[in-house]
Amino acid sequence: MTVPVWPLAVLNSEAATLPRLAPRSLSGGASISGRTQVVASDAGVWVATLSSIPVTDRDEVLAWRAIEAYCDGRLNAIDVPLPDYEQAYAPFGADLSYEALFAPVSHGDGSYFSDGSGYVSSVIDVTAGGDLALGATSMTAVVTYAPRLQPGQVFSFDHTNKGPRWYQVKSWDTETSAMTFRPPLREAVTSGATLNFDRPTCRMRLRSDDAMRLDLRQPAWGNPSVEFIEDL
Template sequence: MLPSSYYPIDLFDCEKMDWQVVGGAVEGARSLAADTPDRLPLGRGGLWKCEMSSVFLETPEEYSAWRAIRASLRNGVGRIVVPMLRRPWFAQPGPSAPVPHSDDSTFDDGSGYMGLAIAAELVAHAAHAATTIRAKVAGAEPFIGAEPFTIVHPNARERLYEVSGITEATPIDGGFVYSLEINPPLREAAVGGTVIDFDTPRCAMRLTDSNGMNYEEEIVSFPSVSFIEDLRALMGDDA
């Protein structure tokens, strides 16, 4: 399986960052035949695309990190995990509350898991390509829709989704059990108890353009870069 780099979102400032699910042809300087939506199996939906405009490079640390990431991506062959920059529409942390085990039991002292600021997990199995999931969420303000989240699948790895609708919200101690409509459809089946990460939404991606991280050798540079969701792990083309 291809190793992943991680894009240091806190190191690089940019003028604009845009995330969207693209459902039409993906345009770029090189062919993305393996990633174009018309090649996707039924139910996969569109692809996440992230475009960063005018990334600010000035310090030796910034230039070195940029060059290291560019080298690791090997002209688009490598994979990179790209996090979203936190926005107001993210799930908002609420009163801290422990999340019990999937069978509703807690540890001997009555406590539960306290790892993520927003603790969430699937409460039922969700099939591949599912567009609705049931999730237990604690430590968050009530959802209103559009909240992004990540599930780290065994094979598909880090996959980004967003809440496109809320069909049920049942209050529980410290949170809610939700029935959530999601977009895109689930990239891989997931069992009950699978962790859902609303704190650090991120996605396994690759360069849209093989030359996408080139820049001019100046005192200050402002390169732009575009990433597209990497589907090789989903299509059996992952070495």
């Protein structure tokens, strides 16, 4: 079954906590002396919150309820792209406007698809310079266009089995194109795989069974939030 994508064209948040790599740690509790031993994994897990999503008409209410029905609590995964305004941090040239670069293109008659979305094309062009093993945290990249690639930026790999996953640049050498990133690769990738800086996406689940609770004021108006956690 095809995993659906969160429809930003219909349900786009006005604020977000995206993305955040939450540490995974385990503690045996404190001893009598008060000392605590904590063991942590360097893998972490992605969490995300889409906040203040305008739900103000029939189509938006039904879209929200349809996604809630599909997710069925924490049962089914959904692909979550970064909101549009996160594209301002993509590595395009300083002389360009992200609004113009990433704006959807309409059909020839000026209309869009039924969900309000349009055609999109890639802008940033970066690929893996070699095969990368499961758990890798570094690579040599092949950069065709990414004039402002730098640490802190987020990209995604579209893995064959695990679907799209977010990764964050930790270090970048402009002379050698050597990159380190986190978390460790969720799945091996082959040489030439695309680093998606245009619309980084991650396969996630609802963080709790009631994460899509929708409270509406009459006649049908609300600003709900939804929390996700990476589908591991």
